Amino acid sequence: xxxxxxxxxxxxxxxxxxxxxxxxxxxxxxEIRQHLPGTSELKESSNGYEYREGNxxxxxxxxxxxxxxxxxxxxDCVSVKTDGKNFQMIDRKGGRTRF
Numbered sequence: 063x064x065x066x067x068x069x070x071x072x073x074x075x076x077x078x079x080x081x082x083x084x085x086x087x088x089x090x091x092x093e094i095r096q097h098l099p100g101t102s103e104l105k106e107s108s109n110g111y112e113y114r115e116g117n118x119x120x121x122x123x124x125x126x127x128x129x130x131x132x133x134x135x136x137x138d139c140v141s142v143k144t145d146g147k148n149f150q151m152i153d154r155k156g157g158r159t160r161f
Contacts, residue, residue, distance in 0.1 A: 086144060
């Protein structure tokens with residue numbers, strides 16, 4: 063009988079999060095740039111990535127995505143979703159975090 067209250071508690075937490083996630087859409091490049099501090103300091107390089115002076119990590123910001131290019135030339139990208147007010151990053155494993 064303990065299972066029912068535990069399930070109800072779990073659903074009370076999870077269902078609003080699922081509903082919130084369903085209202086999310088890919089954030090536009092402009093929304094991402096507005097939400098991320100310091101993007102105005104980035105300078106584009108010939109490789110298509112943007113760099114901050116003195117930083118070896120490059121950034122490529124597009125609609126619904128931010129990619130980072132590391133000094134060893136490896137890259138990692140995340141999707142960026144928004145409902146117009148809140149932003150979430152979604153990694154390639156599907157993990158979601160506040161952006």
